[in-house]
Amino acid sequence: MSTTGISTTTASNITAPTQFLETNGETYAYRRFGAGPRPPLLFLQHFTGTLDNWDPAVTDALAAGREVILFDNAGVGRSSGTVPQTIAEMARHALAFLDGLGLSSCDVLGYSLGGMVALEMVQKRPSIFRKMVLVGTAPRGGEDIMHLEKPTLASYLGDPTLKGYEVLQKIFFAPTAESQTSGAAFIERLAQRKEDLDRPSGPDVAANQIAAFREWETFTGERFADLRGIQQPTLVVNGVHDEMIPVFNSYSLVENLPNAMLIVYPDAGHGSLFQYNELFVGQVKSFLGSDSPSAVF
Amino acid sequence: MSTTGISTTTASNITAPTQFLETNGETYAYRRFGAGPRPPLLFLQHFTGTLDNWDPAVTDALAAGREVILFDNAGVGRSSGTVPQTIAEMARHALAFLDGLGLSSCDVLGYSLGGMVALEMVQKRPSIFRKMVLVGTAPRGGEDIMHLEKPTLASYLGDPTLKGYEVLQKIFFAPTAESQTSGAAFIERLAQRKEDLDRPSGPDVAANQIAAFREWETFTGERFADLRGIQQPTLVVNGVHDEMIPVFNSYSLVENLPNAMLIVYPDAGHGSLFQYNELFVGQVKSFLGSDSPSAVF
Numbered sequence: 176m177s178t179t180g181i182s183t184t185t186a187s188n189i190t191a192p193t194q195f196l197e198t199n200g201e202t203y204a205y206r207r208f209g210a211g212p213r214p215p216l217l218f219l220q221h222f223t224g225t226l227d228n229w230d231p232a233v234t235d236a237l238a239a240g241r242e243v244i245l246f247d248n249a250g251v252g253r254s255s256g257t258v259p260q261t262i263a264e265m266a267r268h269a270l271a272f273l274d275g276l277g278l279s280s281c282d283v284l285g286y287s288l289g290g291m292v293a294l295e296m297v298q299k300r301p302s303i304f305r306k307m308v309l310v311g312t313a314p315r316g317g318e319d320i321m322h323l324e325k326p327t328l329a330s331y332l333g334d335p336t337l338k339g340y341e342v343l344q345k346i347f348f349a350p351t352a353e354s355q356t357s358g359a360a361f362i363e364r365l366a367q368r369k370e371d372l373d374r375p376s377g378p379d380v381a382a383n384q385i386a387a388f389r390e391w392e393t394f395t396g397e398r399f400a401d402l403r404g405i406q407q408p409t410l411v412v413n414g415v416h417d418e419m420i421p422v423f424n425s426y427s428l429v430e431n432l433p434n435a436m437l438i439v440y441p442d443a444g445h446g447s448l449f450q451y452n453e454l455f456v457g458q459v460k461s462f463l464g465s466d467s468p469s470a471v472f
Numbered sequence: 473m474s475t476t477g478i479s480t481t482t483a484s485n486i487t488a489p490t491q492f493l494e495t496n497g498e499t500y501a502y503r504r505f506g507a508g509p510r511p512p513l514l515f516l517q518h519f520t521g522t523l524d525n526w527d528p529a530v531t532d533a534l535a536a537g538r539e540v541i542l543f544d545n546a547g548v549g550r551s552s553g554t555v556p557q558t559i560a561e562m563a564r565h566a567l568a569f570l571d572g573l574g575l576s577s578c579d580v581l582g583y584s585l586g587g588m589v590a591l592e593m594v595q596k597r598p599s600i601f602r603k604m605v606l607v608g609t610a611p612r613g614g615e616d617i618m619h620l621e622k623p624t625l626a627s628y629l630g631d632p633t634l635k636g637y638e639v640l641q642k643i644f645f646a647p648t649a650e651s652q653t654s655g656a657a658f659i660e661r662l663a664q665r666k667e668d669l670d671r672p673s674g675p676d677v678a679a680n681q682i683a684a685f686r687e688w689e690t691f692t693g694e695r696f697a698d699l700r701g702i703q704q705p706t707l708v709v710n711g712v713h714d715e716m717i718p719v720f721n722s723y724s725l726v727e728n729l730p731n732a733m734l735i736v737y738p739d740a741g742h743g744s745l746f747q748y749n750e751l752f753v754g755q756v757k758s759f760l761g762s763d764s765p766s767a768v769f
Contacts, residue, residue: 415726415727415734422723422727423723426719426720426723429712429736429738430712430719432738433738433739434738434739435738436735436736436737436738437712437734437735437736438733438734438735439726439733439734440733440768441726441729441730441731441732441733441766441767441768442730442731442766451768454768454769469650469738469739470738471737471738471748471751472751
């Protein structure tokens, strides 16, 4: 995609049209916008998230310097098929999607569930990613991944007074005034998109993705040894008070990936990238924009 | 100190003259150079380190935007007195030194042992520091702090073929070609200073500082609760393969300090700030230069 023909008004997740790719016997929904000299940046989404859950403060600011591609995995949003019960199968869909687009190389921003899919993809097809950004995620063999029955999460998920995105504000942000204020701004930004919306995820999507988390928590052989062969420069980011996928999973990533830098934000939960969107975007731009073979930037 | 009268040639730890302050019944050796609009940055040194162990690549680049003050604690280098066997007593000397200079507010870069002294100082005198940078250090109650008898350290410390700073290259840097190359460049930079040198630390200095580490590993009451009252924005930095003060101590810092951001560098040991000196200086400048009340920058 060239830089011509991209108007600034469509280089936004508020207005970018949803597109559909038929390949692999499925129809995958996606949005693709922005332009720049670097490889496209593939966004892989969190638990139950659709294309509409990507914060325009993050996507649009990154799209100012590169193409971004937001992707609904099988059975999510308006993609066809069934949500797989394993990360491996989700990775197979995402690789088929990239093949269908004709993309042989890109960068990836894998958030939460999406980070696990990215880790699986890079091991199956090492040439596919130039650089990786992994936010609020966990390696295979990680612990305490999305245990929604925990009191700290269940109290919000079971609260009938919380409407729509309000539950996201509670569970993605730390229980402080500052973090909750950021959360309120985040859900306002999500609500800016009014048309061409994805179908919100139902309990069937959640159940299969939870099954995938449970399978991802298991491991055979030496724990985390699978990470040591991943050569891609990787930026690992986490909020220090992440109740959904606790920060110690990011410690395991940075301690075992050969070329990863870790940044932990204060006073932030699972949605740290949205809370500190300006800072996060600046760091991701510096990281992706560096030609160094090292993850440091 | 105004910006006038500071020549670029003296704003360097290669050439800055050592000064002496008589106060508190002691004579403290220090170097003070650089200029800028921000508060001075106090450097607190590592185990057995003197003024000559500060990498000019770090001190000089930071001195380009602010005054920096390098300090020999009691009994170290050319400071009078005996090396204390507790961090608390080292903090008392450092506070007396700042009082003697007439400084009521500054920033601090506490490295290794120096980070512990900074943590003690900020609790004794909360108004003293505006912002803190803590590198390769540990909170009270931290673990595996400078256990030099560990095989990974003892093999180098007991190697008679390693001369002078060569042992620093081995124990401050990771056992990879890239990190060791950085280490060789580091010790070459240290060797640039030829005159007005500090007395290197002997076994008496090491023994008393080790006693202080052992005392710092102990705690009473709730572990790390002392960190929760520290309000200063804090940048915590560590190399992922730090054998001297392992990175999990930095995790404890960022998880318990209310307002701290953590950065972990890949392929680096205890001397991560020297290995990635350009990156580190840039991050410290951004952090200290930000007027945000948050640690993020």
